Amino acid sequence: MGHDAAVLTLHDVHKSYDAGGRPVRALAGVSLTRRSGTFTAVMGPSGSGKSTLLQCAAGLDLPTSGSVLIDGVEVTTMSETARTKLRRRRVGFIFQELNLLPTLSVAENAGLPLRFAGHAPDQEKVRAILTRVGIGGRMHDRPAELSGGQQQRVAIARTLLAEPAVTFADEPTGALDTASARDVLDLLSESVRVHGRTVVMVTHDPVAASYADEVLFLADGRFVDALASPSAAEVAARMADLRGDVVEGR
Numbered sequence: 547m548g549h550d551a552a553v554l555t556l557h558d559v560h561k562s563y564d565a566g567g568r569p570v571r572a573l574a575g576v577s578l579t580r581r582s583g584t585f586t587a588v589m590g591p592s593g594s595g596k597s598t599l600l601q602c603a604a605g606l607d608l609p610t611s612g613s614v615l616i617d618g619v620e621v622t623t624m625s626e627t628a629r630t631k632l633r634r635r636r637v638g639f640i641f642q643e644l645n646l647l648p649t650l651s652v653a654e655n656a657g658l659p660l661r662f663a664g665h666a667p668d669q670e671k672v673r674a675i676l677t678r679v680g681i682g683g684r685m686h687d688r689p690a691e692l693s694g695g696q697q698q699r700v701a702i703a704r705t706l707l708a709e710p711a712v713t714f715a716d717e718p719t720g721a722l723d724t725a726s727a728r729d730v731l732d733l734l735s736e737s738v739r740v741h742g743r744t745v746v747m748v749t750h751d752p753v754a755a756s757y758a759d760e761v762l763f764l765a766d767g768r769f770v771d772a773l774a775s776p777s778a779a780e781v782a783a784r785m786a787d788l789r790g791d792v793v794e795g796r
Contacts, residue, residue, distance in 0.1 A: 552618070553711040553744045554580040554603060559612035561598050561767075572598040573609065574767035580712065585738040585745045587755035589781065590764035591789050596748045597716070599764065603746065604637055604714045605629045617711035634663045638705030638713035640734075646689040646697055652676065653685040655700055659708040672707060679703045679733055695726025702733050706741070713737070715747040719754050731757045752781035763788060 561573040572595045580586055590596050601607040602614060605621040614621040617636045621629060638659075639645075646655045656676060657667030676682045679699040681692070689697055698718060705713045715734065719727035735757050737743040747758065755761045756778040763771040765788055773780055 551582055552579050553582055553616070554578070554746065555613075555615040556603055557613045559599075559602055559609045559614065561595075561602055561607070561609045572767055573602065575612075576764075576767070576769060578603075578762070578769070580744055580746060582744055583738055583742045584760070585735060585758045586747070587758035587761045588746065588748045588764060589750065589752075589755055589761055589785060591785075594764040595767040596764055598767075600714055600716055600746070600748050604639070605633055631663075634659060636711040638708055638710035640698070640701045640705060640713060640715040640718045646700060648689055651686050651688060652681060652692070652700055655689065656703045656707055659704060663708075667707065672703075675703045675706050676700075679706070680729070693726070695722050695729060698722065698726070698730045699733065702730065702737070705743075706737060710743075712744040712746060715745060715749075717749055718747065719749070719751065727751075727754065752778040752785065755781045 556576055556578040559573055559576045560571070562569045562571050564570075576599060588596055588599060598607070602609045605614065605616060608622055612622070616632060619632060621632065624632065647658070650658070653669070653672050653676065657672055660667045673682060673685065676685055679702055681696055681699050681703070684692060684696065689700070692700070701718075718734070719730055722730060731754055734745055734747070738745055747754070749755050756776055759775065761773045761776050761781055762769050763784060770788070771784060773784060
């Protein structure tokens with residue numbers, strides 16, 4: 547797919563939840579288009595709708611109204627079975643909770659999405675990708691034998707191996723030390739700039755957000771601002787403004 551092709555499209559997405567008979571609005575008309583080879587960070591105050599946005603964009607939850615397309619395929623009209631198959635083929639996930647299976651080796655965990663999709667991983671390719679992310683010598687180890695940063699590298703290798711249309715990362719550096727976080731962000735950036743992947747990352751960290759091509763700011767379920775090629779200081783200043791707006795009720 548060329549870099550001009552839209553791999554993720556959200557159009558006028560609304561999401562409300564029932565809280566004891568009272569509707570709670572999480573998203574209020576979000577629209578977004580992301581193309582191949584882009585790295586987007588989403589930030590916002592607590593309760594702004596970041597997690598809900600990621601869940602709906604990834605096809606893990608359905609919006610109340612609006613449409614979501616992944617790799618040109620309408621997700622919101624699919625059955626749960628069809629959405630599951632699409633996620634296995636075209637969506638990658640890197641979460642703070644890594645979802646690595648403790649009884650499987652590093653190599654087996656990296657190849658798991660391909661096996662779920664009915665494909666046997668190419669072991670030479672598995673080795674090459676694990677080497678690329680810096681853990682080629684740990685192929686046969688179990689997750690418990692790795693540090694947090696090394697486990698995140700397995701998660702990144704898993705997405706590189708599966709070659710999804712879009713990868714969603716939810717606070718991928720939240721549990722890591724500074725050096726490991728920087729390494730993980732460098733790998734995500736490399737996957738975008740060198741390999742043409744598409745990454746959408748939710749984060750609370752201005753430094754992490756500064757690795758993205760663009761930072762989108764969410765408040766009260768809506769996008770309210772954007773910064774292209776921002777510095778960490780610019781992101782932090784905008785977040786401080788947003789938090790002040792929330793406190794003052796603006």
